[in-house]
Amino acid sequence: MTHETPTGAGQPAVLSINGVSKTYAGGFTALKSVDLDIRKGEIFALLGPNGAGKTTLIGIVCGLVTASSGSVNVFGHDINGDFRLTRARIGLVPQEMSIDMFTKVKDAVAYSRGLFGKPADPAYVEQVLRDLSLWDKRDEQMRALSGGMKRRVMIAKALSHDPDILFLDEPTAGVDVELRQGMWQVIEKLRQRGKTIILTTHYIQEAEEMADRVGVIRQGEIVLVEETATLMAKLGRKQLTLQLAEPLSAVPEALAVEGLTLSEHGDALHFDYDTRADRTGITTLLANLNAAGVSVRDLETRQSSLEEIFVDLVGGAS
Amino acid sequence: MNWRGALTIYKAEMARTGRTLMQSILAPVISTSLYFVVFGAAIGSRMESIDGVGYGAFIVPGLVMMMILMQSVSNAAIGIYFPKFNGTVYELLSAPISALEIVVGFVGAAATKSLILGALVMVTASFFVPMEIQHPLAMIAFLVMTSVTFSLFGFIIGIWADNFEQLNIVPMLIVTPLTFLGGSFYSISVLPPFWQTVTLFNPVVYLISGFRWSFYGVSDVDIGISLAAIAGFFAFCLFIVWRMFKTGYRLKT
Ligand SMILES: Nc1ncnc2c1ncn2[C@@H]1O[C@H](COP(=O)(O)OP(=O)(O)O)[C@@H](O)[C@H]1O
Ligand SMILES: [Mg+2]
Numbered sequence: 001m002t003h004e005t006p007t008g009a010g011q012p013a014v015l016s017i018n019g020v021s022k023t024y025a026g027g028f029t030a031l032k033s034v035d036l037d038i039r040k041g042e043i044f045a046l047l048g049p050n051g052a053g054k055t056t057l058i059g060i061v062c063g064l065v066t067a068s069s070g071s072v073n074v075f076g077h078d079i080n081g082d083f084r085l086t087r088a089r090i091g092l093v094p095q096e097m098s099i100d101m102f103t104k105v106k107d108a109v110a111y112s113r114g115l116f117g118k119p120a121d122p123a124y125v126e127q128v129l130r131d132l133s134l135w136d137k138r139d140e141q142m143r144a145l146s147g148g149m150k151r152r153v154m155i156a157k158a159l160s161h162d163p164d165i166l167f168l169d170e171p172t173a174g175v176d177v178e179l180r181q182g183m184w185q186v187i188e189k190l191r192q193r194g195k196t197i198i199l200t201t202h203y204i205q206e207a208e209e210m211a212d213r214v215g216v217i218r219q220g221e222i223v224l225v226e227e228t229a230t231l232m233a234k235l236g237r238k239q240l241t242l243q244l245a246e247p248l249s250a251v252p253e254a255l256a257v258e259g260l261t262l263s264e265h266g267d268a269l270h271f272d273y274d275t276r277a278d279r280t281g282i283t284t285l286l287a288n289l290n291a292a293g294v295s296v297r298d299l300e301t302r303q304s305s306l307e308e309i310f311v312d313l314v315g316g317a318s
Numbered sequence: 319m320n321w322r323g324a325l326t327i328y329k330a331e332m333a334r335t336g337r338t339l340m341q342s343i344l345a346p347v348i349s350t351s352l353y354f355v356v357f358g359a360a361i362g363s364r365m366e367s368i369d370g371v372g373y374g375a376f377i378v379p380g381l382v383m384m385m386i387l388m389q390s391v392s393n394a395a396i397g398i399y400f401p402k403f404n405g406t407v408y409e410l411l412s413a414p415i416s417a418l419e420i421v422v423g424f425v426g427a428a429a430t431k432s433l434i435l436g437a438l439v440m441v442t443a444s445f446f447v448p449m450e451i452q453h454p455l456a457m458i459a460f461l462v463m464t465s466v467t468f469s470l471f472g473f474i475i476g477i478w479a480d481n482f483e484q485l486n487i488v489p490m491l492i493v494t495p496l497t498f499l500g501g502s503f504y505s506i507s508v509l510p511p512f513w514q515t516v517t518l519f520n521p522v523v524y525l526i527s528g529f530r531w532s533f534y535g536v537s538d539v540d541i542g543i544s545l546a547a548i549a550g551f552f553a554f555c556l557f558i559v560w561r562m563f564k565t566g567y568r569l570k571t
Contacts, residue, residue, distance in 0.1 A: 024571060062412040065571050084320065084414040092412045098405025102337065114326025115413040157409070 013037035013073075014165060014196050015061065020070030022056050022220075030056040032220040033070065038165070038198060043191055045211035045228075046200040053220040054200040055095055058167050062092045074165070088116060091158035095169035095200075097150055101143035105134060105153055108142065109160045116161035128159045131189055133182075148179040155186065166190060168199040172206060184210060208232055236276040242269040242289070243298040254292045257281060323415040327423025328430075331397050335431055342393070343435065350385045350439045353377070354446040357503065362447070368505045369536040374447035379530040380502030382439050386432045386461065387468050387497055387522065391489050394428035394472030399485050402476075402569075411570065417563030421473065428469035429462070436461050450533065456541075457532035463548050464525055468493075470555040477559075477568050496522045506538045521547055 015038040022031040030053045038044050046054050059065030061072055063083065072079045074086035099108065109125055129135040132152040142150060151171070158166060168187070172180045187197060187210060201207055207214045208228060215225040226234075247266040259272040259281070273280045289296060335342045358374030365373035401407040410420055443449060451457055472489075479485040500522030506514055517523055518539070528544025531537035537544070561567070 059571070062408075063570075064408055064411045066566055084416075087412060087414040090412070092408065094405070094408050096405055098408055100400075100404055100406055107333075111326060111330055112409060112413075114329075115323045115409060115415060117320040117322045117414060119322070 012040070014040045014075055015198070016073040017057070017061070018071050018073070020057070020060060020072060021068045022053070022060065022065060023068045030220050031060075031067075034217075034220075034222050036215060036222055036225065038196060039213075041191070041194060041196055042212040043187065043197045043199070043210055045207035045214045046198060046217055047202065047204060047207045047214050048200070048217035049202050052202075052217045054217060055169055056220075057217070058092070058169055058198070058200065062090060062167060063087060088161065089164045091161065091163035091166045093151075093154050093158045093166070093168045093171065095173065097147075097154070099142045099150060099154065102141055104139055104141055105129070105145070105156075106138040108153060109156050112157040113160035118161050124162065125160065128156050132156050132186060148175060148182070151175065151179075151183075152186070159190075163195070165196045165198065168197065170200050170202075172201065172203075204235075232276075233274075236274045237272060237303075238275050239302050240271040240273065240282060240285075241300050241302065242271070242296045244268060245295040245297045248294070252292050252294065255285070255288050255294070257285065257288075260285070320413075320415045320419050323413060324419040324423040324426070327410075327420065328427045331424060331427030332430065334397075335393075335427075342431065343438070346385055346389055346435055347438045347442060350381055351442045351446075353381050354443050358443075358447045368508075369534070371534045371536060372448065375449055375534070376505075376530070377503055378440070378443045378447060378449055379533050380497075380500075380526045381443070382436050382461075383464065383500075383522070383526045383529050384497040384502050385439055386436050386464055387493055387525075388489055389435055390428055390432045390465050390468035391472035391475065391493050392486075393431050394425055394469040395476035395479065395485055395489070397424045397428055398473055398476035399479055407569065417560070420563075421470070421559055425466060425469040425473050428472060429465035432465035432469065433461060436465070452535045453532040457529065460525070460529045460532055460544075460548070463552065464529070467548060467552040467555060470552065470559060474555060474558050474562065477562055480568075496520050497526075501526050501538060521551055524548065 015036075017034055017036040020031055020034045021029065023029045034053075034057060036057075046057070048054050056065055060067045061074070061079065063079065075089060077085045079086045103111070106125070106129070109129065110120065113120070113125065126135065129138055132155060134149065134152055134156055137145060137149060142153065145153065155168070155171075171183050171187070175183060187199070190197060199210065211228050213225060214228050214231050216223045224231075244267055248262060248269075249266055251260060251262050251269070255269075257271075261270045262268075263270060271282070271285060273282065354374070354377075357377055362372065362374035362377070367373060368376045401410060440449070475485065475488045499517065500520050501517070506517050506523060506527075509517060524539055524544040524547035527538040528541055528548070531541050531544070563569070
C-alpha cells in the first residue's frame with residue numbers, strides 16, 4: 001500500500017475523544033486524559049503493547065465501558081446524551097471471540113441488524129456476507145465454522161447495520177499469515193466502501209501495512225499521532241556521527257552525498273540514513289573516506305527517541 | 319424508541335425456547351402433571367375437601383403458580399446470563415437500544431413462555447381433576463402479572479449471577495421453598511396460628527391465594543391484598559433493574 005495521499009486529511013473529525021480518563025473499580029487507571037480525533041474515511045491504527053488501554057478506549061466509545069471523565073463525540077453527537085444516534089453509526093468487532101455457537105450465520109447477522117433497529121434487508125446482508133466470503137456458509141451454525149470464518153462473522157455482524165465507523169480490536173490476533181492477508185483485503189474493501197476504520201494492533205508492521213495514520217498508546221496515554229508515512233520515515237532514521245582526527249573546513253567533494261553534513265566546528269561528520277533502506281550508504285561512505293584520506297577517530301550511531309518508543313512494539317512484546 | 323430491537327431480542331429468545339422444546343416446554347409440563355396424578359388423583363381421593371373444593375382441584379392453582387414462578391425466574395435469568403457468559407452481551411451494550419427495550423425483550427419472552435406453560439398445565443390438569451374458573455379475567459390478570467414480575471426478578475438474578483451456581487441457587491433456595499410453603503398444597507388456615515402469622519411474610523402466599531380465588535372464589539387472604547402484594551413486588555423489581563442499568567452493574571465496567 002502507498003501512503004502518499006493519506007485519506008481524509010483536513011476533513012472534520014467523525015470521532016472526537018476529549019480528555020477521556022478511565023479508572024477501573026479496582027483503582028487501576030487504564031486511560032489518562034486521552035485526546036484523539038479520527039478523520040472521515042481513514043484507516044487509523046491504535047498501536048500499543050498489551051495493557052496499553054486500547055480495548056478500554058474502544059469500549060468507552062462503543063458503550064461497554066463508562067469513562068471516568070472526559071467526553072466523546074461521534075459525528076458531533078455526545079455518546080451518552082445521544083447514544084441512539086452515535087451507536088447507530090458505529091460497528092464493533094471485539095477482541096474476544098464472542099458468538100452464540102448454536103445460531104446460524106444468517107440469523108446471527110439478522111439479529112445484529114435487528115438490535116440496531118433496522119428493518120430486514122436481505123440484499124444488503126447478502127452483499128456483506130459475499131464480501132466476507134461467508135455467503136456459502138449462511139446456513140451453517142457458528143460452531144461448524146473455522147476460527148477465521150467466525151472472526152469474519154463477527155465482522156459481518158458489526159457491518160449488519162451499515163455503520164460509518166468500524167472498530168476492529170486486534171483483527172489479526174491469533175490469525176495465521178494467509179488469513180491476515182484476507183483480513184487486510186476485507187479492510188481495504190471496507191475503506192473503499194467509505195467506512196472509517198479504527199483498528200488496534202501491537203505490531204508496528206501491521207499499522208504500517210494498513211493504516212493511513214497511527215496513534216501510539218502506552219500506559220493509558222496517547223504518546224503520538226502521525227501520518228503513517230511520516231512516522232515510518234522518522235522511525236527508520238538513524239544518525240551516524242564520525243569524529244574526525246583532523247577538522248575539515250568543508251565536506252570534501254569526493255564525499256558529498258545526501259544526508260552528510262559537517263558539524264559546526266568541523267571536527268565531526270553527521271550522516272543521516274534510513275535503517276530500513278536496502279542500502280544505507282554506510283559502506284560507500286566509509287570507503288570514500290578512506291580513499292579521500294580522511295581519518296576517523298571514533299564513531300557512534302544514535303536513533304531517534306521515537307525508536308525507543310517502538311522497541312517494545314516491534315516484537316509485539318509488552 | 320427502538321422497538322424493533324426489543325422485538326429482535328424477544329424473537330431470538332423465543333427461538334431459543336423452540337430449539338430446546340423438550341427441556342423448556344415438555345419437561346415442566348410433564349413434571350407438573352405428575353403432581354396432579356400423585357397428589358390430585360391418587361392421594362387427593364383420600365383427602366378432605368378444603369373450603370368446599372376437592373383436594374385435586376384445590377392444588378391446581380398452586381401448582382400452576384409454582385411452575386410459573388420457577389420457570390419465569392429461571393428462563394429470564396438464563397436469558398440474560400447467557401450473553402454475559404458467551405460474551406455476546408457486547409452487542410446489547412453497543413446497540414442503540416435502551417435498558418427498557420432490553421428488559422421488554424428478555425422479560426417479555428420469559429413471561430410469554432411461562433404463560434404458554436401455564437396454559438398447557440391447566441389444560442393437562444383438566445383431564446385429571448374437575449376444575450372451574452369463576453373469574454377468568456382475574457385469573458388471566460394474575461397469570462400475566464406473576465409471569466412478568468417473576469421474569470423481571472429472574473432477569474435481576476441473571477445480571478447478578480457470575481456463575482452457573484449462583485444462577486441456580488436463588489430459584490432453588492428461595493423460590494422453591496417459598497412456593498412449597500406458600501400454600502400450594504394446603505390452605506394456610508390449617509396451620510397453627512403462629513405459623514399462619516409467619517406465613518403472611520411469604521409473598522408467594524398472596525399470589526397463590528389470589529390465583530386460587532380466581533378459580534374457586536375462596537382465598538386465604540383478601541384479594542385486594544393479593545393484588546397489592548404482586549404490584550408492590552413488581553414495582554420493587556422494576557426499581558432494581560432500573561438501578562442496575564443506571565449504574566451499569568455487572569454489565570459495564
Ligand atoms: N474490567 C477491568 N478491571 C480492572 N482493570 C482492567 C479491566 N479491564 C482492563 N483492565 C486493565 O486496564 C489496562 C488496559 O487494558 P486494555 O484496555 O484491555 O488494554 P489493551 O487492549 O491495550 O491490551 C490493563 O492493565 C488491564 O489489566
Ligand atoms: Mg485489547
